[in-house]
Amino acid sequence: MNTDIIEVNHLFKTYRDTRAVDDMSFRIEGPGCFAFLGPNGAGKTTTMKVLYGKAKPDRHDSTQLSVFGYDPRSSELNIKALAGVAPQDDNLDQELNVLQNLQIYSRFYGLGTSQAAARIDYLLEFMELAERRTARVRELSGGMKRRLIIARALLGNPRLLILDEPTTGLDPQVRQLIWDKLRSLIKTGVTILLTTHYMEEAYQIADTIVIMDKGKKVLEGAPRRLLRDNIEAYVLELNRPERKDELLGMLQSNGHPEIRVEDSGERVLYYAGNISHLEDLGSHLAPDEFLVRPSNLEDLFLRITGRRLNDAQ
Amino acid sequence: MPNNSTATTPASTPAAESQRNAALPGAALVGENFLAAPIDGASAHPRNFVGRVMSVWYRHVRVYSRTLISNALPPFLEPLIFLVGIGMGLGQFVGTMDGQPYIQYLAAGLLITAAMFTATFECSFGTYIRLEFDKVYDGMLGAPITANNLLLGEIVWAATKGFVFTLAVLIVAMTAGILSPGWILFAPVIGFFTGAMFATLGLLMNAFVKNINQFNFLFSGLISPMFFFAGVVFPIENLPRAAQPIAIILPLTHPVRLTRALAGAGWSPELWWSILYIAVVTAAMGTAALKLLNKKLVD
Numbered sequence A: 001m002n003t004d005i006i007e008v009n010h011l012f013k014t015y016r017d018t019r020a021v022d023d024m025s026f027r028i029e030g031p032g033c034f035a036f037l038g039p040n041g042a043g044k045t046t047t048m049k050v051l052y053g054k055a056k057p058d059r060h061d062s063t064q065l066s067v068f069g070y071d072p073r074s075s076e077l078n079i080k081a082l083a084g085v086a087p088q089d090d091n092l093d094q095e096l097n098v099l100q101n102l103q104i105y106s107r108f109y110g111l112g113t114s115q116a117a118a119r120i121d122y123l124l125e126f127m128e129l130a131e132r133r134t135a136r137v138r139e140l141s142g143g144m145k146r147r148l149i150i151a152r153a154l155l156g157n158p159r160l161l162i163l164d165e166p167t168t169g170l171d172p173q174v175r176q177l178i179w180d181k182l183r184s185l186i187k188t189g190v191t192i193l194l195t196t197h198y199m200e201e202a203y204q205i206a207d208t209i210v211i212m213d214k215g216k217k218v219l220e221g222a223p224r225r226l227l228r229d230n231i232e233a234y235v236l237e238l239n240r241p242e243r244k245d246e247l248l249g250m251l252q253s254n255g256h257p258e259i260r261v262e263d264s265g266e267r268v269l270y271y272a273g274n275i276s277h278l279e280d281l282g283s284h285l286a287p288d289e290f291l292v293r294p295s296n297l298e299d300l301f302l303r304i305t306g307r308r309l310n311d312a313q
Numbered sequence B: 001m002p003n004n005s006t007a008t009t010p011a012s013t014p015a016a017e018s019q020r021n022a023a024l025p026g027a028a029l030v031g032e033n034f035l036a037a038p039i040d041g042a043s044a045h046p047r048n049f050v051g052r053v054m055s056v057w058y059r060h061v062r063v064y065s066r067t068l069i070s071n072a073l074p075p076f077l078e079p080l081i082f083l084v085g086i087g088m089g090l091g092q093f094v095g096t097m098d099g100q101p102y103i104q105y106l107a108a109g110l111l112i113t114a115a116m117f118t119a120t121f122e123c124s125f126g127t128y129i130r131l132e133f134d135k136v137y138d139g140m141l142g143a144p145i146t147a148n149n150l151l152l153g154e155i156v157w158a159a160t161k162g163f164v165f166t167l168a169v170l171i172v173a174m175t176a177g178i179l180s181p182g183w184i185l186f187a188p189v190i191g192f193f194t195g196a197m198f199a200t201l202g203l204l205m206n207a208f209v210k211n212i213n214q215f216n217f218l219f220s221g222l223i224s225p226m227f228f229f230a231g232v233v234f235p236i237e238n239l240p241r242a243a244q245p246i247a248i249i250l251p252l253t254h255p256v257r258l259t260r261a262l263a264g265a266g267w268s269p270e271l272w273w274s275i276l277y278i279a280v281v282t283a284a285m286g287t288a289a290l291k292l293l294n295k296k297l298v299d
């Protein structure tokens, strides 16, 4: 017996000939926000689906799965009674209005009519949808739909919220609004498990991130610590790759061993722990030829996998 | 890991309990106070089996009744148009069929074809659209119901529609004086089981079709011919002798026979075969459909 919220060991999932998840293991111990970050096709959605019984994992003797102490392979109902799920695709009922979409789902959670009415009022207020309660789904903006799907996932008062790309395609204000809502949920003790392509999102709200690539976990940890431990603090982005040979010669003659070069063809990146080394390098360039900035998870991903986060497989 | 007995008493695992308790102090600290929102700990328990199936049924009732007129009017009018057009028009020349006015003979059969058409449509085209186009099942399966609960909900819903459509045609036929009240008032019950049987057929087809147009094979290959060769328009005894065994295998034949018994033909022991047929075929196709469609609903 353990008190972890989620424990996954040696999870494999194959679709025909695609290994969607390849020996994933992770644990979520306490309340907080846990983010899966990775490019298209990394296996984020598949991992989520296994947790609530929407996808069956491969049979494998070493696989161990536990969500609130329940195995999703045999006890999906118990898990879904404790967890709210907001899938990646928009699957609201287009013909119905906001209120009706929630009313329908309230039955799945066994809420009576008056209980449901009170709960729905509360959630519409919470997700700032109260004024649109009688609007048809197809009249809603993308951001409103996303918020409605999150409200729907909250109907059963879940202890765990599984959100598959809650902010993809939304403008920065709406994204910020959703982050605020998620933060206030976390404060009430809700555990959030989300997937995202945006390193900024992971950085902003996640306590722990798991970076996935090709079905595998490539890194796991607190975002700031991951950056501190795994990558130089600053980076110089060279916008004019044709000048890279010139710079390379300069680096060799000046003896700057602490500068690491990452060359991805159309873009060249120079990493260093000390910003002054990069400013030194920049002094040989025109101001519009480069940019010096703090490094981020994107840089980390590039370093580990040699690819960009938004590259598809 | 919970064993089976703890799995049926949900939310009693230590992890779940500690989460619940841990959440409370935090809730008191924030003004938002999420947990104080009205809810009676409903999240702790999945609903019981019947509750889960009926929550799916409830979803369909709500969605369907949003667009009641455009959804329900055509399939309701069709048998009536047929009744008037064929029953009254052609009926004048036919005179009697099986010892009763033709329009009365036809009406008893149309009670059941109404149920057949609505249930088959619902669980072929309707289910396919929900599954592949609207993806509503993907959302529903995030809630505490299983894929089997969902599919059973589809069947109960289609059966309900069978009941309602048989009832609707019955009311019109009685109002017009074509059928007179009596045992026939129980026909909607047969409509219900007709709906369930054809729902399982529709679901089973969903496991095999590659695109939505392939349901046209189901309708032109089976459903429409059945309309003519299963004892609705004329008795199967009038079919060529060689074709009669085929008619007896057709699913529509059996609920129609039962309805004719209610309409005045009276009970006869061989109707037990029809009841058995409906029960066995529904159970067999239903089991197969649930098994096969589970693979489409769960990756």
Ligand SMILES: Nc1ncnc2c1ncn2[C@@H]1O[C@H](COP(=O)(O)OP(=O)(O)OP(=O)(O)O)[C@@H](O)[C@H]1O
Binding pocket: A015, A016, A018, A019, A020, A021, A038, A039, A040, A041, A042, A043, A044, A045, A046, A047, A088, B299
């Ligand atoms: N139902 C399915 N049938 C076949 N292959 C699938 C199915 N679902 C996912 N895959 C494959 O499994 C791999 C992982 O997909 P998954 O959806 O888990 O990735 P993801 O990380 O969520 O990607 P995205 O960021 O695009 O949502 C992909 O190669 C995908 O093509």
Ligand SMILES: [Mg+2]
Binding pocket: A044, A045, A046, A088, A164
């Ligand atoms: Mg995904």
